[in-house]
Amino acid sequence: MNTAKQYWLMKSEPSEYSIDDLKRDKVAPWFGVRNYLARNYMRDQMRVGDMILFYHSSCDAVGVAGIAKVASAPYSDETQFDRQGKYYDPKATKEKPRWQLVDVQFVKKCKEVIPLAELRREVALKDMIVLRPGNRLSITPVTEKEFGAVIDFSA
Numbered sequence: 001m002n003t004a005k006q007y008w009l010m011k012s013e014p015s016e017y018s019i020d021d022l023k024r025d026k027v028a029p030w031f032g033v034r035n036y037l038a039r040n041y042m043r044d045q046m047r048v049g050d051m052i053l054f055y056h057s058s059c060d061a062v063g064v065a066g067i068a069k070v071a072s073a074p075y076s077d078e079t080q081f082d083r084q085g086k087y088y089d090p091k092a093t094k095e096k097p098r099w100q101l102v103d104v105q106f107v108k109k110c111k112e113v114i115p116l117a118e119l120r121r122e123v124a125l126k127d128m129i130v131l132r133p134g135n136r137l138s139i140t141p142v143t144e145k146e147f148g149a150v151i152d153f154s155a
Contacts, residue, residue, distance in 0.1 A: 006050045007147040008041070009130050010068070010104070011057040011138045019054050019066035022106045027071050030101050031079045032087045038139040043074045043100040045141075052104060053142060053150055055130065056113060064114040064150055072103035114153045124149040 010030065012018065022028055033039055052068040077099040079087035092098040119125050129140040142150075 005144075006045065006047065007053075007142040007144055008046065008050060008070075009053040009055050009064075009128075009140050009142050011055045011130075013058045014056045014065070015059065018056065019106075019109050022054065022066070022068060022104065023109055025106070027103050027105045029077070030104050031077050033077070033099065033101065033138060034087065034089070035137060035139075038137055039098075039100055041139050041141065042102050046070045046074065046102050048072065051107075051147060053147065054104075057138075061113040062116045063119065064110060064153070066109040067107040067151070068104045069107055070102050071105035074100040074102050077101040110153075114150065118153065119150070122149055122153075 014020075017028070030042070033042065048070055050070040052070065053064050054066040054068045056062060056065045076094075076097040077087070079085050080089040080092040080097060080099045081094065082088055087099075089098055116131075119128070120131055125131060125146055128142065128146050129135055129137070
């Protein structure tokens with residue numbers, strides 16, 4: 001089991017849940033992930049204390065909006081059982097849940113969203129997964145070096 005601190009980028013549409021919402025709530029469950037690889041990152045690799053780049057997507061100001069950290073061990077995403085909800089999964093059962101989540105905790109809001117175009121210009125971020133063509137994952141690992149480079153933008 002990996003015990004070293006890891007770094008992540010987690011995307012959210014601000015119309016659904018923004019960095020301002022997390023600032024208000026302080027801690028929130030990261031529910032609704034329905035991609036197996038992203039689920040596996042939360043379930044198998046994320047640890048309490050791991051740092052997160054909170055990324056706004058599908059909006060006018062796409063980019064890193066703030067910093068958060070993993071605040072819980074993974075647990076069952078209850079939205080998979082809500083028959084009326086948009087995250088309902090008919091194949092999931094309480095005995096065999098398919099979807100997991102972690103809680104995230106607010107750390108800091110960027111003074112301004114660090115735009116995707118600006119991230120693309122930074123040489124230190126050339127291998128960052130979120131910048132790869134066609135990447136649509138809502139959760140991706142980030143190296144410590146990449147995390148630090150992004151933090152330098154927000155200073």
